[in-house]
Each structure stands twice: as C-alpha cells, then as structure tokens.
Amino acid sequence: MEASDLIFKTIEKLELGKILAQLKDCCSSPLGQDLVERLEPTTDEEEIKVRQAETEEACRLWRLFPDFNRAGIKDIRALVERAGVGGVLTGEELLQVASTLAAGRRLKKTLLQVEGAFPILKSWASRVGEFPRLEERIARTVREDGEIKDEATPKLLALRQRIYALQEKIKEKLEGYLRSSEIQKYLQDNLYTIRAGRYCLPVKQEYRNQIPGLVHDQSASGATLFIEPLALVELNNELKRLAAEEEREIEAILYSLSNLVGGEKEELTRTLQALARIDFILAKGLLSQRMDAVAPSLNTTGRWKIVAGRHPLLKGKVVPITLWLGEDFDILIITGPNTGGKTVTLKTLGLFTLMAQCGLHLPAQEAEISVAGPVFADIGDEQSIEQSLSTFSSHMSHIISILSQVRPGTLVLLDELGAGTDPTEGAALGMAILDYLASQGAKVVATTHYSELKAYAYVTSRVENAAVEFDSQTLKPTFRLLIGTPGESNAFIISQRLGLPEEVLKRARAYLSEEQVQISQMIQALAKDRQASREALLEAEVLREQAKEIRERAEKEWEETLKKAGELLEQARREAYDLIRRVKLEVREIRKQVERALAEEGYKDKIKTLDKVRTQLGLLSKEITDKALEYQPEVNGVPPVMVSPGERVWVVALNQEGQVLTFPTSQGEVLVQVGSLKVNVKLDELRLLPEKREKSKEQGRWVVQVTTRSLRPEIDLRGLSIEEACHQADKYLDDAYLAGLKIVSLIHGKGTGALRAALHRYLSTHPLVKSFRFGNAGEGGSGVTVVELK
Numbered sequence: 001m002e003a004s005d006l007i008f009k010t011i012e013k014l015e016l017g018k019i020l021a022q023l024k025d026c027c028s029s030p031l032g033q034d035l036v037e038r039l040e041p042t043t044d045e046e047e048i049k050v051r052q053a054e055t056e057e058a059c060r061l062w063r064l065f066p067d068f069n070r071a072g073i074k075d076i077r078a079l080v081e082r083a084g085v086g087g088v089l090t091g092e093e094l095l096q097v098a099s100t101l102a103a104g105r106r107l108k109k110t111l112l113q114v115e116g117a118f119p120i121l122k123s124w125a126s127r128v129g130e131f132p133r134l135e136e137r138i139a140r141t142v143r144e145d146g147e148i149k150d151e152a153t154p155k156l157l158a159l160r161q162r163i164y165a166l167q168e169k170i171k172e173k174l175e176g177y178l179r180s181s182e183i184q185k186y187l188q189d190n191l192y193t194i195r196a197g198r199y200c201l202p203v204k205q206e207y208r209n210q211i212p213g214l215v216h217d218q219s220a221s222g223a224t225l226f227i228e229p230l231a232l233v234e235l236n237n238e239l240k241r242l243a244a245e246e247e248r249e250i251e252a253i254l255y256s257l258s259n260l261v262g263g264e265k266e267e268l269t270r271t272l273q274a275l276a277r278i279d280f281i282l283a284k285g286l287l288s289q290r291m292d293a294v295a296p297s298l299n300t301t302g303r304w305k306i307v308a309g310r311h312p313l314l315k316g317k318v319v320p321i322t323l324w325l326g327e328d329f330d331i332l333i334i335t336g337p338n339t340g341g342k343t344v345t346l347k348t349l350g351l352f353t354l355m356a357q358c359g360l361h362l363p364a365q366e367a368e369i370s371v372a373g374p375v376f377a378d379i380g381d382e383q384s385i386e387q388s389l390s391t392f393s394s395h396m397s398h399i400i401s402i403l404s405q406v407r408p409g410t411l412v413l414l415d416e417l418g419a420g421t422d423p424t425e426g427a428a429l430g431m432a433i434l435d436y437l438a439s440q441g442a443k444v445v446a447t448t449h450y451s452e453l454k455a456y457a458y459v460t461s462r463v464e465n466a467a468v469e470f471d472s473q474t475l476k477p478t479f480r481l482l483i484g485t486p487g488e489s490n491a492f493i494i495s496q497r498l499g500l501p502e503e504v505l506k507r508a509r510a511y512l513s514e515e516q517v518q519i520s521q522m523i524q525a526l527a528k529d530r531q532a533s534r535e536a537l538l539e540a541e542v543l544r545e546q547a548k549e550i551r552e553r554a555e556k557e558w559e560e561t562l563k564k565a566g567e568l569l570e571q572a573r574r575e576a577y578d579l580i581r582r583v584k585l586e587v588r589e590i591r592k593q594v595e596r597a598l599a600e601e602g603y604k605d606k607i608k609t610l611d612k613v614r615t616q617l618g619l620l621s622k623e624i625t626d627k628a629l630e631y632q633p634e635v636n637g638v639p640p641v642m643v644s645p646g647e648r649v650w651v652v653a654l655n656q657e658g659q660v661l662t663f664p665t666s667q668g669e670v671l672v673q674v675g676s677l678k679v680n681v682k683l684d685e686l687r688l689l690p691e692k693r694e695k696s697k698e699q700g701r702w703v704v705q706v707t708t709r710s711l712r713p714e715i716d717l718r719g720l721s722i723e724e725a726c727h728q729a730d731k732y733l734d735d736a737y738l739a740g741l742k743i744v745s746l747i748h749g750k751g752t753g754a755l756r757a758a759l760h761r762y763l764s765t766h767p768l769v770k771s772f773r774f775g776n777a778g779e780g781g782s783g784v785t786v787v788e789l790k
Contacts, residue, residue, distance in 0.1 A: 014379075076272070301370065305323075413442075419448070
C-alpha cells in the first residue's frame, strides 16, 4: 500500500472529514467551502506555520468583532467564466455578480480599516478588486426582481410605452365584449385571458360560431374554447411584433452587460480567489472559537504534549486527556478495560496532529504537536470511538503496510496490538513490531491487554506504560489517562463485585500460570515503587516551591527594607543641603550688614566682630557640606566589570558605601560589607569609588579660608564633582567678596569641559559676579576662569 493510501485511510479512521465538515459550516460562501474541500494535512513546517498564523489572526479578529459581517458573497465563478467566452447572463445572474462585487468591496474596506496587526487578512483584502462602473451599470439597468428596467435604453422605453398603449387599447375592446349582454351568454366566464401570447375570450363550445375569430386553445374538458376575436387579430399581431422587438432589445442589453463582465474576467477571478481565502481564514478562526480551542506550538523533533485535550467529536461532558510523547519516552503502551477510553486517546492524539497540520486550533488547555512526519493508524475496519471490531489478519496486513512506509518523525497509532491470535504469539509479535518502529525513529502509541507488553515497557528504554483509570467501586472506567501506571483487566474484581462465588474465583486464580502470576506481581511491585518515587518527587517539588516562595518573600521584604533605607538617606541628604542653603542666606544677610557698617564710623571694630561671625559660619557651612557629601560621593557612573575583595564601592540600592568581601559568583553577585550588614549585591548595582576621594576633599579644604588676610586670589576645583565644585566656588566667592577682592581665579582644568561649562552656567546667575572670562596665556588659559566681582 502506498503512503498516500495509508494517509487517506488514517484520515478516514481518525474522522478528520467530520472536522472539515464543521469547518465548511463556518464558511459564509461556497468559495470558502471549496477551499475546505481541498484542505489536506501537510508535513511542510513553513506551510503549517502560515496556516496557523492565518487561524490565529482570524481568532483575534473575531474576539475584537464578534458580529463581523462577511455576508453577501456568492459563487459567481461559473458566471464569470461563461461571460468571458461570450455567453449572455440573465438579469438574475447579473444581480448575483453585482451583489457579490458590492459585498467584496464592503469586506475589503472593513478589513483595511480595522485597527491592529492583521497583516495576512489585510494582504488578501488588498487583492480584492473594485468595479464601481460595472456595479453602477447593472444597478441602473436591472430591477431587484431580475427584470430589465424600462429606462435601460431609450429604445426599450419607447417600445414599452407603445406596448402599454396597445395593451390598453386591446383591453378596452375586450372589456366592451364583456359588458355586452349579447356576448356574455356565449362566454364560460366573464373575463378575458391570454393564450399563446394573444388576448382571447373563453367561449362555450356550443357557441363557437357566434363569435368569429381564431381558436388558440381549449380547456381540458373541451367545454371551453379560447377564441381571439377577429377585431383583435391585427392589434394582437402588432402587440406580438412589438414584444418580439422588446425581447431583441433586452437581449442586446444583457449581451452588453455580460460583455462588461467578461472583459473583467481576469481581475474578477483574482478577486474571487481573494474573497475565497478571506472566507476560509475567517472560518478557521470561527471554528476555533466554537471549539474553545488554542493555537498549538509546533516542532519537528518528535515531541507531543496535550494538556486537558477534548476529542472534538464527542458530545456532552468530555473527560479531558493529558498525555505526552517523545520527551522521556518514544513509545507509550496503554492498557485498561474495554470502553475505558484507550481508543479515544489514540484518536485524540492522531486527530490533533492532523488538525495542526491543516492549520486548525486544538480543543485543549495547552498543546504542542510534532508536524515533521505523517500519521499512520491501525484501528480496525469497523472501528468507531465506542467499539473495536477487527480481525487479526486485517490488523496485520495494515501494520505490514505501515512498517513499509514508516520513517523518522512518523506517528504510529496501534489499537489492540497483537490481538486476534494466540496471546503468547500476539504479545511476541507486538514487542517485535514496537522494536522495529523504534529502530526506524517512529513515535508510537499502542493499546493492549497483554501483560507481556506491560512488562516490556518496564524493561525497555524509551518505552512507558499508561492506563485508563477504573473505578473499582462503581465498576466503571473514569476515562482518565494515568501515564507511568500499567492498567489491569480487573476481571476478578468485576466478577467478585457482580457476585461470582469466591470458590470459583479461587479456582480461576489457581488456573493462572506461575509465569503470569510472577509477571503480575512484578508489575504491581514496579508500579508501587514508581508510585512511591513519584510521591517523593512530588513532595520534594512541593517543598522546593515552598522554599522558593519563602525566599521570594524574604527578597521582597529585603528590597523594601533597602528602599526605605535609601529613602531615609536621601531625606537626610536633602535636609543637609537645605541647612547649607539657609546658612548661605544668613551669610548674604551679614554681607549686607557689613556694607551698611562700612558706611558708618567705627567700622573697624565691627569688622573684627564680623570676622568672628563669618569664621564661625564658614566652619559651620564646611562641616555641613562635608556631612552632606557623605550621602553623595563622587562615583563612577558605569557598573564595574570585575571587583576584588577589599575594594570600596558605592551600593546604589542602599545609597551607602561598602567594602567588597568576595569575588563575583557565576551569577555576577558579590558579598559586600555595609556597616554591620553583609549583603549579596549584583555587579550592575555597584559603582566604583575613585581612590582620589580623600585627596579631592583635602583640595577642597585648604583653599577654603575664612580670614581676610589669608584668603588666596584663586581656588583649585580640579578633581571635584560638579556639585561639590559649584558649592566650593560659591563659598569662595562669598569669602572673596567679604575680603574685598575684586579679581579671583577659578582653576577647573581643561579635561572634558563639563566642569568648566557647569561653573560658567553657575557664574552667569551669581549675584556677586560682574563678569568672567578665560585666563590669558600667563593666567592658565582655558583651564582657568577669571572672575570680576561687583
């Protein structure tokens, strides 16, 4: 059997056609339904990704616009084709063309105006053509009932006016016959009718010679003759002639309109293809919503994982299935009672894979699907979800075909492997088949009742047992799949609960072979050990999660503590600088008092007093400044790449200085001593402190003098931070002004120019500065700023 035949049979067995029928129901037009009929699973990963992206985009559109309108599109492909080869369309057919074009135009406009990322749908919408001239021409020519309008052409209007007038004239004559008492007695009914397109009177058979005229028809009984009076023959002839001329004019109009349609054949064909694709894509999204489905993650490495999957064809309350394959094991052997859900599990996995390869979403909480290979299933000729009916020969012939086509990545589903023959031989064949499939790189899920295959799963690598759960109390399956646990037939338990005598049960157990008992006991022991291991792992996992939670809570509390500490330090720094600003204000006030005192007699004594006050204020300002600088050190703004034990660093989160105690770990963390506290800190939360910090402080100290006689005409600000340099300059200018200096120099160096620019901005707004400039060649050049005080 060829691979294509196997795939076709698998699609049939897994009932993909029923899913596609649901997809067709989600289409709004035959155009989309036609694409559904041509949809087949593929193993082309890129094609599957495109299909899935289409579905996901459609889902997002439906979520945003639940009432999205896509109605009005009809399948006019045959009409366009006929018009393209010169055929004439009827009025009704032209209306179908016009309404489809209008619906396509509205759909295009809506999709292109939708906000958000819908690249696929918008791309297809942009391919929809617009035909305003054709739409307008049909609307102007054809009535809603498909008849041609009178005003379609001037000639048609004139013909119909003449026809109407002639009809009225004929009717008037007929009314005259009907009103005549002499004529009425010859008539079967007091009315006129039309036969063969000519106006006639219903005349009784026996009076046919009383009304001269032409007989055009008679009643079924022959009692009534339909006679055209001779007086109307010429009028009817004229009416017939005008009607024929009208028909020719209508034919010409229809031909003209059909010719317009045929002239747009290529563009119309492209438009219909785009509309079909849009309808198809939106149908996939709608089906996903109806199934409450999710987009599967895709891989080509042979891994499947389905969490809470629901077979989409089962009605009522469905027990969800959770299974995985290809991660820890490549073969899964499912055992358990009949009608317990084993076959449903096979079909769910296979159908989900086919649906994913078709670009459809899957009804599950979570799904990962391998799409690298085909799906082959042996589920029996008459298999349905409810029952399994097949023979050993039909099973084996199908399995032989599968073995001939299997390749790496193939998903093989085998129901009741080895059944239908001697159990010993069937089990041996089953194990050999599984060995071969594993050697070919296939992934396999098989169901069985054989204990030998359960034992095979325990002793063979990459093979795992699973069971469908059975409730021994209700004697019914729960339909839950338990991976890692072998299933039991439960024949003895069921028989015992149904009332089979204990004596019979004992005899039945005695008939079990010693080997069967040993296998059963071994499986039970292994299952018990595995369950204990799983419980231990579960307990360890719970403890790990608890420890993780405790650690996260502690880290959160620690971060909050660090944050509060940082806020307190920041508050202290702000308070220190506020105090400095208040001192400056007091100094300026004293300066004003000095200026007033100089204008009075006895100012020398006052100057001595002022020197003492100024000295005390200067010392206080310096003390506060040094204190504030403890909260705002000069640090390198770039996190260090490496630090060594003993280095001094600034801890950003704590806003404090600390000492490194260890080298960085592989996670980039070091242990830092901050006061009496030891904390683990990441490198990117540290800043290096320059070694010249103390030197910088000393430079700031010796240039700030508080007595008039010792004040130097320059201050060296090199090595200081911008904030500290501006602060030192401010104090120095105050002292220089009080000392009576008119020209002073600020030494800032050349460097990057950042400090120089900051000082110049500061000087431009200082109330004591009259002007400032760069130093001359003998004064230090651009590394010095010369300031003239007021």
